[in-house]
Amino acid sequence: MNQNYDYEIIVIGGGHSGCEAALAASRMGCRTLILNHNLDNTALMPCNPAIGGPAKGNLVRELDAMGGEQARAADFATLHLRWLNTSKGFAVRTLRAQCDLRDYGSHYTKTLASVPNLYVYQGMAAEIVTDSGRVSGIVTVAGERFSAKRVVMACGTYMRGKVHMGLINFPSGPLGQVPSGPLSDSIMKAGIELARFRTDTTPRICRNSVDWDSLDLQSSDPQPEAFSHWGEKRVHTGHFCARTRTSTVTHDILKAALDRSPLATREIGVRGPRYCPSLDDKILKFPDKESHPIFLEPVGRNSREIYMQNFSTYMPPDVQLEIIHTLPGCERALMLRPGYGIEYDYVRPTQLEPWLETRAVRGLYCSGQICGTSGYEEAASLGFIAGVNAALSVKGREPLVLGRDQAYIGVLVDDLTSRGTDEPYRMLPSRCEHRLIMRHDNADRRLSGIGRDLGLIDDERWGAMTARWIAADSEHERLSAARIQANDRTNEILREAGSSEITEPVPALDILRRPEVSWNTLTRLTGTNLDDESGTWIEIETKYEGYVERENRRVRRLSAMERLRIPMSLSYNVVGGLSAEAAEKLTAVLPRTLGQASRVPGVNNVDIQLVQVAIERLRKSQTVESDDGE
Ligand SMILES: Cc1cc2nc3c(=O)[nH]c(=O)nc-3n(C[C@H](O)[C@H](O)[C@H](O)COP(=O)(O)OP(=O)(O)OC[C@H]3O[C@@H](n4cnc5c(N)ncnc54)[C@H](O)[C@@H]3O)c2cc1C
Numbered sequence: 040m041n042q043n044y045d046y047e048i049i050v051i052g053g054g055h056s057g058c059e060a061a062l063a064a065s066r067m068g069c070r071t072l073i074l075n076h077n078l079d080n081t082a083l084m085p086c087n088p089a090i091g092g093p094a095k096g097n098l099v100r101e102l103d104a105m106g107g108e109q110a111r112a113a114d115f116a117t118l119h120l121r122w123l124n125t126s127k128g129f130a131v132r133t134l135r136a137q138c139d140l141r142d143y144g145s146h147y148t149k150t151l152a153s154v155p156n157l158y159v160y161q162g163m164a165a166e167i168v169t170d171s172g173r174v175s176g177i178v179t180v181a182g183e184r185f186s187a188k189r190v191v192m193a194c195g196t197y198m199r200g201k202v203h204m205g206l207i208n209f210p211s212g213p214l215g216q217v218p219s220g221p222l223s224d225s226i227m228k229a230g231i232e233l234a235r236f237r238t239d240t241t242p243r244i245c246r247n248s249v250d251w252d253s254l255d256l257q258s259s260d261p262q263p264e265a266f267s268h269w270g271e272k273r274v275h276t277g278h279f280c281a282r283t284r285t286s287t288v289t290h291d292i293l294k295a296a297l298d299r300s301p302l303a304t305r306e307i308g309v310r311g312p313r314y315c316p317s318l319d320d321k322i323l324k325f326p327d328k329e330s331h332p333i334f335l336e337p338v339g340r341n342s343r344e345i346y347m348q349n350f351s352t353y354m355p356p357d358v359q360l361e362i363i364h365t366l367p368g369c370e371r372a373l374m375l376r377p378g379y380g381i382e383y384d385y386v387r388p389t390q391l392e393p394w395l396e397t398r399a400v401r402g403l404y405c406s407g408q409i410c411g412t413s414g415y416e417e418a419a420s421l422g423f424i425a426g427v428n429a430a431l432s433v434k435g436r437e438p439l440v441l442g443r444d445q446a447y448i449g450v451l452v453d454d455l456t457s458r459g460t461d462e463p464y465r466m467l468p469s470r471c472e473h474r475l476i477m478r479h480d481n482a483d484r485r486l487s488g489i490g491r492d493l494g495l496i497d498d499e500r501w502g503a504m505t506a507r508w509i510a511a512d513s514e515h516e517r518l519s520a521a522r523i524q525a526n527d528r529t530n531e532i533l534r535e536a537g538s539s540e541i542t543e544p545v546p547a548l549d550i551l552r553r554p555e556v557s558w559n560t561l562t563r564l565t566g567t568n569l570d571d572e573s574g575t576w577i578e579i580e581t582k583y584e585g586y587v588e589r590e591n592r593r594v595r596r597l598s599a600m601e602r603l604r605i606p607m608s609l610s611y612n613v614v615g616g617l618s619a620e621a622a623e624k625l626t627a628v629l630p631r632t633l634g635q636a637s638r639v640p641g642v643n644n645v646d647i648q649l650v651q652v653a654i655e656r657l658r659k660s661q662t663v664e665s666d667d668g669e
Pocket of ligand 1: 053055056057075077080083084087162163164165195218220222238239379381408409413415416418419
């Protein structure tokens with residue numbers, strides 16, 4: 040077999056984003072190369088090996104529904120699994136899996152190796168090669184040249200990575216990996232603007248040195264669950280998380296050492312993640328708070344390392360150890376790895392099309408943390424979208440752009456490409472205006488058809504999925520016509536559920552509409568063979584019926600404006616009455632639809648109305664011109 044140097048698609052980076060991009064592109068039939076500068080760090084989790092949680096769990100389910108891999112990797116590696124946000128309602132409840140770091144990476148490594156037209160190679164990309172404004176390949180630091188029609192960059196936090204521990208800093212990638220140096224220069228030379236962000240992680244301590252008996256332990260949920268729609272649901276035993284907390288003693292140590300923190304001394308001037316602040320940040324911003332919770336979480340089945348969630352820090356190692364010893368249960372803890380901060384280059388995402396192609400270099404896509412995000416789930420989602428779009432473009436097909444009313448992934452891409460971000464972007468439920476109809480439980484109904492069209496869901500999976508929908512729909516229909524009889528047994532079950540008794544037959548779905556009546560209670564009243572997951576879908580659709588209908592009406596109303604295409608020939612500088620700021624911002628972002636334009640910062644409702652009028656005028660004049668020409 041000859042070594043190949045010519046590909047349809049090259050993906051730079053074997054992290055969460057690069058793996059998803061490469062899998063999507065190769066599974067769609069493109070000859071793909073994934074180039075990673077260290078094959079042993081494939082899908083490495085440099086921070087907490089946890090997948091899911093609020094909004095992030097929705098991303099994982101959506102990715103899975105379209106044929107992405109992350110949910111399966113998480114299911115393979117899960118140590119501990121819980122439903123979160125259960126008290127806040129079905130719309131925002133989601134799974135969170137604490138994973139085995141090695142198993143997670145090895146699932147991706149095995150999967151990459153199993154796809155026939157996907158080639159995995161160890162090498163560091165140093166240069167993007169372009170030809171008349173189009174990408175044509177890459178060159179590695181070792182001087183190897185690879186040609187490609189499309190290139191996806193997924194370099195994470197490695198580009199000109201610099202690690203900070205106290206006032207000491209040095210070039211490094213995360214977890215002691217080699218940073219990616221020369222690529223940044225090549226990207227900037229190609230006309231793409233880079234900026235810097237920072238992020239941080241916690242110290243890891245030795246499992247055997249923690250006094251677990253003194254802490255509240257939290258086991259996995261008792262019912263079997265899985266992230267993937269096709270995954271085997273399991274109960275996870277043998278691993279637990281525990282909660283400890285900081286105290287005023289901890290905070291006094293931190294405050295006394297602030298002159299050794301690069302955040303306090305402003306040694307690092309760049310922005311970090313607002314929604315996942317370091318302990319140093321918390322002490323600086325909330326000096327009066329007396330305690331912060333810290334969670335001790337396992338990182339692997341066979342690992343002694345314990346991750347300290349909520350305790351990322353830039354402090355020097357000696358201060359970190361002193362702080363650890365103030366935490367209940369950790370008085371004699373042994374530190375295995377100190378925490379650190381890292382700063383790195385990212386691509387300002389407003390330079391990207393809504394299908395993640397750069398405007399400066401055609402055929403070059405960006406995905407993952409280099410688009411300004413933070414998080415494995417955000418990275419994987421962007422990787423999938425970039426990989427799919429690179430493949431669609433090779434095949435000469437229209438790009439895939441998910442709407443804000445279709446998927447959290449649509450919100451993620453739209454926020455980044457329309458609004459940009461001035462801090463590492465993390466997905467949150469509050470970013471998603473249509474979250475009532477974009478839930479964890481209905482990701483398959485929303486998105487699996489798209490995955491099927493892309494060729495990413497095979498016949499077996501599609502058959503299993505459609506059979507599940509048919510069974511759920513027919514049970515929903517049966518229940519819509521069913522009535523619950525008023526008798527002693529019914530009233531006993533209702534009493535047990537804390538619900539009021541009935542004196543005459545009541546429609547089954549009216550009973551299910553009661554907040555205290557769950558799917559399980561209804562099945563005791565009516566009997567059913569339906570699986571619990573489909574039952575939960577019926578329960579949610581029933582309980583939220585009125586809200587869901589209203590939301591769907593709202594989406595239909597907004598969709599005409601949302602999807603109104605802006606002709607590429609529209610020049611914002613000649614749109615009468617448009618403010619100079621709006622014209623400048625719109626020219627920089629070049630939104631594709633009026634909906635996208637409305638979210639560009641600095642553009643207001645009046646500006647949008649003016650742009651709408653300009654689009655209509657332009658359309659009319661083009662129609663008149665073509666009529667004249669006939
Ligand atoms: C210290 C730290 C703390 C974090 N804390 C959190 C957190 O609390 N919560 C959270 O959700 N997320 C956190 N993250 C973010 C999360 O780890 C990332 O968002 C995620 O890993 C990004 O995935 P990615 O695929 O974009 O990049 P990465 O996972 O960084 O992968 C990039 C890949 O590209 C390869 N690469 C880079 N340059 C080149 C090149 N020139 N040639 C070839 N290969 C190259 C690297 O080897 C690597 O395999 C943290 C990250 C770090 C570093």
